[in-house]
Amino acid sequence: MALNEVVLAEPRGFCAGVDRAIDIVEHALAKFGAPIYVRHEIVHNTYVVNDLKGKGAVFIEDLADVPPGATLVFSAHGVSKAVQNEAERRGFRIFDATCPLVTKVHVEVAKLHREGYEFIMIGHKGHPEVEGTMGQLDSGIHLVEDVADVARVTPGQTERLAVVTQTTLSVDDAAEILAAVKARFPKVREPKQQDICYATQNRQDAVKLLSAQVDVVIVVGSPTSSNSNRLRELAAKLGTPGHMVDSADELRPEWFEGKARVGLTAGASAPEVLVQQVIDRLRALGAISVRSMDGLTETVKFPLPKGLKLDTPDAPAA
Template sequence: MTKPPLTLYLAAPRGFCAGVDRAIKIVEMALEKWGAPVYVRHEIVHNKYVVDDLRAKGAVFVEELDDCPTDRPVIFSAHGVPKAVPAEAARREMIYVDATCPLVSKVHVEAERHHEAGLQIIMIGHDGHPETIGTMGQLPEGAVLLVETAEDVANLNVRDESELAYVTQTTLSVDDTAGIVAALKTRFPDIRGPHKEDICYATTNRQEAVKAMAAQADAMLVVGAPNSSNSRRLVEVGARAGCTYAQLVQRANDIDWRALEGMRSLGLTAGASAPEVLVNEVIDALQTRYDVTIQQVETAVENVEFKVPRVLRVPA
């Protein structure tokens, strides 16, 4: 039987960013250096396939430092941790490696500098997300106010309207964040922002690629985990940019084929914590059902690389 034709628009860039690459490498190098088990506080990145792969190699994923023995190394996830966590690890004389993405660490440093300058910090982020918890946890309790939407800005109760600064989670929707920043600047004209955009290059680039292909595609698939902020934002960005149907899938077997019936074109991308092997799995699944023509939609070229911590680069 003849397969129906399908034009597959493949976003570039997509998938792993430099911070995720580095975090995974940190766990693998720690296992090489110290042997198994190596403990990891929280999912190193938000992707089940990656976590399961590292678990098979000897990583043990835990929720809190209390779940780790003191005689084994512990790694802190790419999302960052409150200051109290490494302080407690040091107090217990544990070997620990911080896999916080350097772009998240940059936001931590910004927040601290503003705080030291006497400014009250407003963080734009998602309540309960590990990155938000980690950033707010760089400063004393109550020093950072959280806003999730432009509507939240109206309800802020600040100490001094002329002594404010804002920082943002790195994985937000660029457009949503612009709206919240505009609301902050309207209400607080003197508020100070970051020297350079907090939303990371990878989040921005992946959203731009989605926008470029959304209007051409009947539907869009985003490979990523439900707890991955940047992956969920890609689904939202695709829908807003004119793609009538956008779906988040962890694996090829999650695809809702009935929802894709009758389509002639499909956009495909992956969140920053989703490996390329899962993208290829989706392409293979599409090729079993369709006569696929692949067109790459490239909007940026990435060549960012972050070094792993020095402790992993010196012999044990």
């Protein structure tokens, strides 16, 4: 059995929040000139970060590395109140590229905190989105990473307890952990709408359909990308071997030995150009045909922050 067909997941690749974050950096470069400083990788993709570096973006972790008066962009993952306050204190021109769906979680945390709530957050320790959300408050957010953590968590009170999640988790894993939270804390308040973002949900749903049709799944995404890792894990959980690659160069011919049909998807921070390069490499390895699955067409778009619209002096007068 030789490699024959590539099946493309739909949807795959960039989501609206990633599109917006990249646009913010590119518009800032066009409007204010290089360098534009970005706290943390704007999105978790090596190709995107290197491309923006080439255009004049400087990625930093410590605000002390940003010169006075510079333009600073917060990454799509969001930042803590402490980072926001320090950036304002240092007097930077700030543009916030936090995904609006992450901002929604921050707003909910602030609102419920004012009503006296404590929080259980389902997420991965050390991920910048989790640090940003937990950093909305000085205390009162308890992180759980798995079902076992739920048994260990000790909130100060249980009458007013709410749950929030990282937006890029495995939908199924988060549901399992949430069930454990509800079993232990029956009065816990759930989000009105699920915190896991539409794009994460859609890409996982597509992989569930894709895995049943193929012999191996390739996920285009960087190792730091949470939602990309979840796609590879999901394929494996469904019984289809899965591999994640940052670029076509990482594909290994032995993955496709005895495999006729390859499924291909990309995490929400991985650009389509990388998918096309993987397709070219798979053709070189013997793939004859490429087809796209039927799937959802995403139409979500998020506006740019004020102050970043490029001037268009040639536009006709009203």
